[in-house]
Amino acid sequence: MRSFKFFGPLMLSAALLLTGCGAxxxxxxxxxxxTASQKEDVKKVTMIYNFxxxxxxxxxxxxxxxxxxxxxLVRLExxxxxxxxxxxxxxxxxLTWVFTIREGVTFHDxxxxxxxxVKASFERALAVNPKNVGALKIASMEANGQELxxxxxxxxxxxxxxxxxxxxxxxxxEAEAAMGSEKFNAAPVGTGPFKVxxxxxxxxxxxxxxxxxxxxxxxxxxxxxxxxxDASVRALALQSREADIVYQVPAETIDVIQKDNELRVESLxxxxxxxxxxxxxxxxxxxxxxxxxxxxxxxxxxIANDIMLGNAxxxxxxxxxxxxxxxxxxxxxxxxxxxKKLLEEAGFEAGAxxxxxxxxxxLKLELLTxxxxxxxxxMAQLLQSDAAKVGITIDIKTVENIDTYxxxxxxWDMATYSVxxxxxxxxxxxxxxxxxxxxxxxxxxxxxxxxxxLVEKLNGTVELQVRLQLTQEAVGIIKEExxxxxxxxxxxxxxxxxxxxxxxxxxxxxxxxxxxxxVK
Amino acid sequence: MxxxxxxxxxxLVFVLFLLSxxxxxxxxxxxxxxxxxLLGADELxxxxxxxxxxxxxxxxxxxxxxxxxxxxxxxxxLDLGTSYIKGKPVLDELMARLPTTMELTVGGLIVMIxxxxxxxxxxxxxxxxxxxxxxxxxxxxxxxxxxxxxxxxLIYAFAFKLxxxxxxxxxxxxxxxxxxxxxxxxxxxxxxxxxxxxxLDSLSQEYIRAARARGIAEWRVMLKHAFxxxxxxxxxxxxxxxxxxxxxxxxxxTLFSLPGLGSMGVQAIFQRDYPVIQGYVLFTGVCVxxxxxxxxxxxxxxxxxxxxxxxxxS
Numbered sequence: 001m002r003s004f005k006f007f008g009p010l011m012l013s014a015a016l017l018l019t020g021c022g023a024x025x026x027x028x029x030x031x032x033x034x035t036a037s038q039k040e041d042v043k044k045v046t047m048i049y050n051f052x053x054x055x056x057x058x059x060x061x062x063x064x065x066x067x068x069x070x071x072x073l074v075r076l077e078x079x080x081x082x083x084x085x086x087x088x089x090x091x092x093x094x095l096t097w098v099f100t101i102r103e104g105v106t107f108h109d110x111x112x113x114x115x116x117x118v119k120a121s122f123e124r125a126l127a128v129n130p131k132n133v134g135a136l137k138i139a140s141m142e143a144n145g146q147e148l149x150x151x152x153x154x155x156x157x158x159x160x161x162x163x164x165x166x167x168x169x170x171x172x173x174e175a176e177a178a179m180g181s182e183k184f185n186a187a188p189v190g191t192g193p194f195k196v197x198x199x200x201x202x203x204x205x206x207x208x209x210x211x212x213x214x215x216x217x218x219x220x221x222x223x224x225x226x227x228x229x230d231a232s233v234r235a236l237a238l239q240s241r242e243a244d245i246v247y248q249v250p251a252e253t254i255d256v257i258q259k260d261n262e263l264r265v266e267s268l269x270x271x272x273x274x275x276x277x278x279x280x281x282x283x284x285x286x287x288x289x290x291x292x293x294x295x296x297x298x299x300x301x302x303i304a305n306d307i308m309l310g311n312a313x314x315x316x317x318x319x320x321x322x323x324x325x326x327x328x329x330x331x332x333x334x335x336x337x338x339x340k341k342l343l344e345e346a347g348f349e350a351g352a353x354x355x356x357x358x359x360x361x362x363l364k365l366e367l368l369t370x371x372x373x374x375x376x377x378x379m380a381q382l383l384q385s386d387a388a389k390v391g392i393t394i395d396i397k398t399v400e401n402i403d404t405y406x407x408x409x410x411x412w413d414m415a416t417y418s419v420x421x422x423x424x425x426x427x428x429x430x431x432x433x434x435x436x437x438x439x440x441x442x443x444x445x446x447x448x449x450x451x452x453x454l455v456e457k458l459n460g461t462v463e464l465q466v467r468l469q470l471t472q473e474a475v476g477i478i479k480e481e482x483x484x485x486x487x488x489x490x491x492x493x494x495x496x497x498x499x500x501x502x503x504x505x506x507x508x509x510x511x512x513x514x515x516x517x518x519v520k
Numbered sequence: 521m522x523x524x525x526x527x528x529x530x531x532l533v534f535v536l537f538l539l540s541x542x543x544x545x546x547x548x549x550x551x552x553x554x555x556x557x558l559l560g561a562d563e564l565x566x567x568x569x570x571x572x573x574x575x576x577x578x579x580x581x582x583x584x585x586x587x588x589x590x591x592x593x594x595x596x597x598l599d600l601g602t603s604y605i606k607g608k609p610v611l612d613e614l615m616a617r618l619p620t621t622m623e624l625t626v627g628g629l630i631v632m633i634x635x636x637x638x639x640x641x642x643x644x645x646x647x648x649x650x651x652x653x654x655x656x657x658x659x660x661x662x663x664x665x666x667x668x669x670x671x672x673x674l675i676y677a678f679a680f681k682l683x684x685x686x687x688x689x690x691x692x693x694x695x696x697x698x699x700x701x702x703x704x705x706x707x708x709x710x711x712x713x714x715x716x717x718x719x720l721d722s723l724s725q726e727y728i729r730a731a732r733a734r735g736i737a738e739w740r741v742m743l744k745h746a747f748x749x750x751x752x753x754x755x756x757x758x759x760x761x762x763x764x765x766x767x768x769x770x771x772x773x774t775l776f777s778l779p780g781l782g783s784m785g786v787q788a789i790f791q792r793d794y795p796v797i798q799g800y801v802l803f804t805g806v807c808v809x810x811x812x813x814x815x816x817x818x819x820x821x822x823x824x825x826x827x828x829x830x831x832x833x834s
Contacts, residue, residue: 048688052777052779054606054779055606060607131558131559131560131564134559134564134565134566134570135560135564135565165563200689200690200691201616201779202777202779203688203689203690203777203778203779204689226688226689226777227777228688228777229774229777230774230775230777232672233672233675233687233688233775233776233777236672236675236676236679236680236687237679237687237688239680240679240680240683240687241683242679242686242687242688399551400550400551400552401550401551401552403552403556404551404552404553405551407568408551419562420562420563423563424563428565429563429564429565432565433561433565433566438567438568438569439565439566439567439568440556440559440561440565440566440567440568440570440571441561442568
């Protein structure tokens with residue numbers, strides 16, 4: 001009894017503390033975190049993105065553009081280059097470009113946008129991010145009213161496409177001098193439909209409507225753009241109405257979300273491609289018939305539907321087919337008989353054990369993969385299984401850092417890989433990096449003379465239509481020579497509350513908070 | 521006591537020196553560096569020559585010993601270096617992340633104490649009876665459930681189903697409830713059992729019997745005599761696990777979108793941001809050594825025999 005006198009109050013107080021917490025939590029949470037759907041009178045939206053940022057410096061990250069705070073001179077619309085803060089541009093000679101800056105645009109501090117402001121913004125971009133120096137190749141600039149003349153350090157026909165890059169966004173650089181860099185990097189002054197209200201590094205940025213927006217008043221009052229890197233938590237936040245738009249919900253939760261009448265899921269092919277790299281230094285891989293045979297053994301439909309649960313689109317080339325220069329041909333299907341035939345033509349014969357070989361050597365290939373993208377090792381296993389059906393032995397090797405391994409080792413035959421092949425709506429980046437000798441993504445030492453000369457020609461071509469045509473021709477050579485086998489374009493999967501109207505996700509993943517988006 | 525503090529501070533210098541050599545060597549032996557990330561090779565046209573030039577510029581082509589020497593020279597001037605990726609001083613990064621980690625640690629400790637104390641006391645008071653079985657079961661559950669799963673369950677229950685608490689973010693105290701519970705529940709499981717064992721051990725001692733024989737109230741016997749002695753092993757284990765508590769909470773930080781030291785360290789490792797990794801390891805090392813010093817000092821308070829230099833500690 002005496003002990004009960006002691007432990008009774010102890011337990012009671014613990015229970016009271018716990019329940020007290022719960023009761024208080026309910027009240028506090030109810031006040032501060034009640035769902036957006038309960039506040040329809042206030043036009044607020046919460047969006048969750050799957051990567052975090054510790055800075056809102058527009059020239060060192062994409063979130064300011066994604067959150068509608070800043071804009072670029074050129075944008076992607078339906079994956080095509082379109083004017084934005086620049087109304088038009090032209091190339092005077094191979095080094096000189098003239099951009100006409102849109103009139104009637106103001107920054108969040110009320111100052112007008114003109115060529116001098118754009119020049120100051122680019123000067124800041126080059127100063128704070130060395131990557132911009134290499135990307136934009138700006139040697140000098142001259143501002144005259146609304147006309148900005150840019151002279152590049154070398155011919156740079158892809159400059160308009162590189163100006164789509166969020167890190168080339170236009171900011172009011174003078175404001176930084178007044179505010180100080182620290183404040184500016186938390187709340188940059190741009191021309192976007194929303195201005196920063198509050199930024200909490202790595203957690204969220206809250207943006208509020210900018211009434212002076214040049215393209216019409218934004219429909220929403222406020223958008224909270226949160227960051228969370230855990231897919232399950234993001235999906236739960238959508239289901240609990242804590243968020244209205246959630247990027248990259250896990251494929252396994254799609255059915256549950258779809259069953260909720262107030263929610264929907266949109267899944268569209270992005271600009272990334274998963275593919276196989278062939279090491280051109282290995283004798284058997286040098287035979288195009290072997291590469292073509294393996295290409296026929298890559299079951300793209302199964303990768304998209306079984307491995308990626310329908311959230312990928314089978315690939316028919318290096319670039320998403322929705323792009324103007326993407327291949328319009330049908331996707332190569334699994335063709336075991338076709339692969340056998342090609343390998344027979346290449347001189348391989350089946351041994352007593354059914355395994356292919358030539359000159360007494362078995363056809364045994366090493367396939368590298370890595371865990372960074374969980375679907376890639378599964379893709380490797382599927383290929384291994386289908387290749388075994390024709391008598392090819394594939395040994396899978398999982399490495400920790402694929403980029404370093406590919407560079408430092410030359411004994412591999414194939415590797416699974418993934419890259420954003422057209423991040424700014426232009427194929428030049430991928431063609432230069434992955435196919436020209438010495439390119440940073442060309443660890444496989446691809447060196448195809450006809451492709452090299454085509455890419456060089458592309459690098460000297462300014463006119464957009466001609467660039468598209470040359471890129472298409474390059475895609476044709478790639479399909480013929482098979483230096484890579486393209487598997488799938490992974491989808492961008494976005495969970496959306498039905499109260500959101502006039503908004504849909506874009507394949508480029510740039511323009512997330514827009515002035516047109518609204519709530520019912 | 522002063523002698524102990526002096527000895528520990530000297531020890532701290534050696535520990536940090538060895539820790540820095542070990543981390544630096546392992547870091548450099550691991551494949552990869554931050555060059556591709558710095559050049560933006562995943563979306564900008566970069567050549568292998570550009571990569572080599574940047575590697576040279578950053579001094580990655582120098583012998584490891586030279587690189588270590590340069591880093592140590594800066595450290596002696598209290599300069600932890602600058603993050604390759606973020607371009608900010610490492611010390612600023614650490615200080616920016618520390619408050620979140622401290623909030624998380626304190627929250628987790630409060631939950632741990634609130635749960636493990638009653639469970640430990642009940643289990644020790646009624647060994648072999650239902651409170652002990654319940655305590656054992658709860659401890660087993662707490663220790664068996666991985667924290668990412670526990671966190672998801674808590675989010676499912678309190679953020680999704682009941683909608684009482686936010687599932688992520690920071691700003692008010694209610695944001696810290698679920699992360700603290702996730703962290704505290706797992707710790708409570710271990711400490712409740714430790715406390716039970718410690719209490720049972722001290723309750724069987726002669727001095728407890730003597731105290732009871734003198735008619736001292738049971739609560740006084742438990743709290744003043746048995747509990748104090750039972751805290752010795754608990755405090756020792758706490759001292760050893762403080763490193764993981766301060767910097768190993770990456771799962772909780774990721775789930776609840778809290779920018780603490782743990783996620784900073786893991787991100788730096790993935791990005792091969794060497795100065796940040798070194799700073800993070802050193803900082804954690806300092807914390808662990810200093811907290812263990814406090815733990816050692818607390819033994820004197822917990823057991824007067826140690827303070828007076830008498831008796832056997834064990």
